[in-house]
Amino acid sequence: MPTLRIALAQINPVVGDFAANAALIAGFLRQAWQGGAHLAVFPELCLCGYPPEDLLLKPRFLADTRQALAQVAQATQGITAVVGYAEEDQGQVYNSAALLHDGAWLASYRKTELPNYGVFDEKRYFTPGQGGLLLDLGGVRILLSICEDLWVPGSDSQRAALANQAQVTINISASPFHAGKLELRRQIVSDFARRTGTLVCYANLLGGQDELVFDGGSLIIDPQGGLLACARRFEQDLMLCDLDLPEAGGLPQPKAPDRLLCLPAPPAPAGPSAPPACAPEMGLEEEVYRALVLGTGDYVRKNGFKKVVLGLSGGIDSSLVAAVAAQALGRDNVVGVTMPSQFTSKETRSDAEVMAANLGIRLITVPIKAILAVYLAELEEAFGPGPRGVEVENLQARIRGNTLMALSNRFGWLVLTTGNKSETAVGYCTLYGDMAGGFAVIKDVPKTLVYQLAAHVNAQAGHELIPQSVIDRPPSAELRPDQKDEDSLPPYAVLDPILTAYVEQDKALDEIAALGFEPGVVREIVRLVDLNEYKRRQAPPGVKITPKAFGRDRRLPITNHYRPGWD
């Protein structure tokens, strides 16, 4: 067989939508067949969407998966396909890759390495498989594997590839995005290719699912570890690629637990040739921005919303979120609300108007001063004597939250919140106030990166889409006269690296101070992060873009007296 034409189908399914997902797979199968592909590869668990979480505990869900797989198998007339699905067998559930051929299901490979760290809970659901599944397609020996199987040195897949002299390794993945993840993935896949001497075809999932974004970027890596081809990112893609492989003869017969299936040599590919190609690389800001756009758009659409509403304060956070939303959903589907108080400066209010005009989105004004006044009058007696403090600041934020939710309830718009990771980490935000909403677009974006993304947005637009005055003004919550973030917090250039060390790297207080930070500052930041776990627990979901996001990635108790070095 001179040439194997492979098709990596990087699709965007919806969790639990078997009918739509099966139809999506069938559509890509048709395209792959029309493009002359011999083998079409679909991502991990794409038939049910990833991660299905506790839907896997519903017996009916597993039965419905079987039915959907039968439907997909019928759509493989004239082609061979590998499709990820959840397989139930004698009371056990496996994370499996179905091998489908010309209308029939032939066999399944069951993932042997189940990740149970970070955002992953696969040992909650799946039993690990045993042994490799190999496919001989017209003389080319191909090993099937699933995601984590490639990430564990010395895995059963590595053993099976070597023991059976596989030439190609297929890996179907659902590998979530964080900044820099593609580079890491390439490294992992290259290492596996070199260790096994196989050409690796890595098909990744696409799309947003709650807090996760799957960025695609499917890969083909040669046996020397070099990058051969690379699919688009943040978009569905069908990457066709001709692989020229030496016909291997006299290969050993696999021994149990490995299995081999032989399929006849397919006819030479039809249509024009499909040489390896690489989608252009992306810088940090671009990949993060695209992740926010995809994650937000998919959350809104997949949850049945069309329009979103957000508070537009004239600050940089809400300006960035508005830009992301307009890009994800179209400007007609984004409504900004400005909710001025006595502490709102003329400048921020006018910047909110400019920002709305620049994006071409509707802007509603709802002043909160009168509402605050009545609250304070009604609470006068209960509050008693003494100066008012944070309770009045929080009331303002909560009146704004209520106002957005009232518009949401009346018009069916999803509320986007605009808090960044730095303030979420230290609790510089108000529960049921600025934290109130359905989706927290930049909750995993540190403030310093918010600035970089704003610059990126303007560079992409070729003009000041986000007004320079928004970028230049010192950040402020504007909840009391002359308030500045830096009255309460260290500068973000100091705060963010401390947060990375503590939150993402689990470093201890003295280890962080040893990086060159004032121990007193580090202590205070660590204290704030720990004390505010209760707030984050009630936050809406938002796009994960760092190696460790708040949420399923970082599971800390609220009740927690572990305070090393606090005092």
Next chain:
Amino acid sequence: MPTLRIALAQINPVVGDFAANAALIAGFLRQAWQGGAHLAVFPELCLCGYPPEDLLLKPRFLADTRQALAQVAQATQGITAVVGYAEEDQGQVYNSAALLHDGAWLASYRKTELPNYGVFDEKRYFTPGQGGLLLDLGGVRILLSICEDLWVPGSDSQRAALANQAQVTINISASPFHAGKLELRRQIVSDFARRTGTLVCYANLLGGQDELVFDGGSLIIDPQGGLLACARRFEQDLMLCDLDLPEAGGLPQPKAPDRLLCLPAPPAPAGPSAPPACAPEMGLEEEVYRALVLGTGDYVRKNGFKKVVLGLSGGIDSSLVAAVAAQALGRDNVVGVTMPSQFTSKETRSDAEVMAANLGIRLITVPIKAILAVYLAELEEAFGPGPRGVEVENLQARIRGNTLMALSNRFGWLVLTTGNKSETAVGYCTLYGDMAGGFAVIKDVPKTLVYQLAAHVNAQAGHELIPQSVIDRPPSAELRPDQKDEDSLPPYAVLDPILTAYVEQDKALDEIAALGFEPGVVREIVRLVDLNEYKRRQAPPGVKITPKAFGRDRRLPITNHYRPGWD
């Protein structure tokens, strides 16, 4: 050795508080020694508290555990002890039982069965151990085991007990409460005792930790499976018990991976004899009520609060929560707030006053009518023409939520929410409104059980602590004229069993209908449960009292198109 005097120390540690936990253990060790015990047994992971979650990923946390264990070891002068802790060894972490004796650490047993279902994520953190650890204490052969080791038929502990002819099995546990769990535990421990022919001493943890309550109720079961002794529940306890055991001779030497440690025969126990005894049994309502009291009290205290505040509507949910809070924290530490609107009936308002008076708690009144009027005036233009609907109902609930939070911010009181499991399940509650608060006392209590608990409270009090009119009035949210829950929902006697079947038992729609419910009603309830996942995700924590609570117990995606039988 005629008699082994064992002490089961069912203690209430705080997660992460090594100093306090080590001191607590040392105190119980002293008591056990004073009581003449040979062997004192402490619960699973009690040195760091359970579950420590991602604190286990911090290297410093594991180092601090080692230090705390050394401290506890020193406190074992003159006694032998088994203490649960997290053990780090060569980069692996184990869920271990330390065997301490006369001031020194001798060895550790590592749990072999790691639960990774329901509320448990142990495979995220721990490596399973290999082989059993046996202790020969003056001729009595004792096997160590940890929690799940007893729950898995054919576990390594079962093998090790049989292979080494153990006479006693020690099991240290952190087994969270749900209604009926004690019965289940007894069954499991009895089965193990019978299968292995060992006398089982089962020491359970005590106390509330976020959503979990550990109810104690430590057990001693004879080799025939009969109940010998049973410690108190929902209280710390040191249960001393004399075990008369035949001296065994000629026992086989354990083979790897099992190990045996021999300690000399301790002197005969000092002090009065300690015959087996059983704490009185509890009915369903009593155990649930005690769980709510312990869980709420521990959450409030362990998080550094003294007082709580809650909205007292005159309805049954808030009345029950107020009773729980007063019992947990003392009446001086509970503040009720009544927030009447134009839709509040005279009867409910007066019932709120009676309830506060009955409990002897402070009652604050903050009317919300004027606040609502200003909101509606300021939102008039944005809302546009057309009749007002749910947005006005939700605004009222949110004004109340804001009011409670304002009092919380001003005075440092923790807000208790009062929603039950039935309304949480179907989303009959307002985000940032009645859902706003720090702890949701009855979030896992179905409405029908709320009524049973109210009756129990009154029976315990010997008078109408909760006024009969509160119990008799048809439930209403009072957010529009003449509103009743049953306008929107089926009667709770129908709703609750449907919810149990769907939420707790993962039954499919037709299976629930086959239990005798109207298919259309079942369909609507299932639809509401699924659609409201986003609301529950932003709910505060609350006490788990059913086999499957919303929260870490039930992890469903928000973005979820799985809708079998909806249409």
